[in-house]
Amino acid sequence: MAKKIEAIIREEKLDDVKDALRAIGIVGMNAFPVEGHGRQGGIVLAGRSGTYQIDMLPRIQLNIVLSDHNLDKTIRTIIESARTGTDAGDGLIFVYPVEDVVRIRTGEHGQEALTYEGDIDSRLAYYFAPPASRKPLPGEAGLEEPAGVEPAKPGGFFSRWGRR
Ligand SMILES: Nc1ncnc2c1ncn2[C@@H]1O[C@H](COP(=O)(O)OP(=O)(O)OP(=O)(O)O)[C@@H](O)[C@H]1O
Ligand SMILES: [Mg+2]
Numbered sequence: 001m002a003k004k005i006e007a008i009i010r011e012e013k014l015d016d017v018k019d020a021l022r023a024i025g026i027v028g029m030n031a032f033p034v035e036g037h038g039r040q041g042g043i044v045l046a047g048r049s050g051t052y053q054i055d056m057l058p059r060i061q062l063n064i065v066l067s068d069h070n071l072d073k074t075i076r077t078i079i080e081s082a083r084t085g086t087d088a089g090d091g092l093i094f095v096y097p098v099e100d101v102v103r104i105r106t107g108e109h110g111q112e113a114l115t116y117e118g119d120i121d122s123r124l125a126y127y128f129a130p131p132a133s134r135k136p137l138p139g140e141a142g143l144e145e146p147a148g149v150e151p152a153k154p155g156g157f158f159s160r161w162g163r164r
Pocket of ligand 1: 008035036037057088089091
């Protein structure tokens with residue numbers, strides 16, 4: 001049903017990544033600062049009295065729980081917006097399966113609890129609805145059309161919006 005992305009990114013890339021995700025309609029997320037290192041084990045800095053090692057570097061952990069069918073596009077978007085072209089340290093993306101999502105206010109479970117007004121799924125629903133039954137898209141105008149999406153399978157998640 002859903003996956004969780006844990007993206008460890010550079011602090012200075014957070015705004016670019018958030019903007020890129022918003023442009024494709026990823027709405028729900030959270031982030032917090034983390035310290036760690038990857039395979040280089042940190043960095044070596046040169047000071048006046050010699051060199052010293054910093055083994056725990058600051059990064060941002062961005063967490064996104066999203067529908068399975070949005071995973072590839074979201075990962076591609078994070079890669080494109082978080083990459084700097086330097087030789088190390090642009091981060092990693094971990095992906096986990098998610099058992100369930102529950103919205104506390106309403107008690108909704110699963111996909112119901114994971115769809116937000118104006119998000120990538122509500123736009124896909126618009127796109128797959130028969131033109132006559134389309135209601136204006138909620139949310140920001142002028143956002144990227146959901147082009148290149150995999151058509152949903154009949155009877156799947158989008159069927160309740162009347163895809164034919
Ligand atoms: N195996 C791991 N488990 C948990 N967190 C990790 C792991 N590896 C790296 N991290 C976190 O991800 C951050 C970014 O890692 P980093 O970009 O250096 O990855 P890398 O595998 O060393 O790739 P690169 O060769 O591009 O540097 C680290 O600072 C650390 O916070
Ligand atoms: Mg590294």
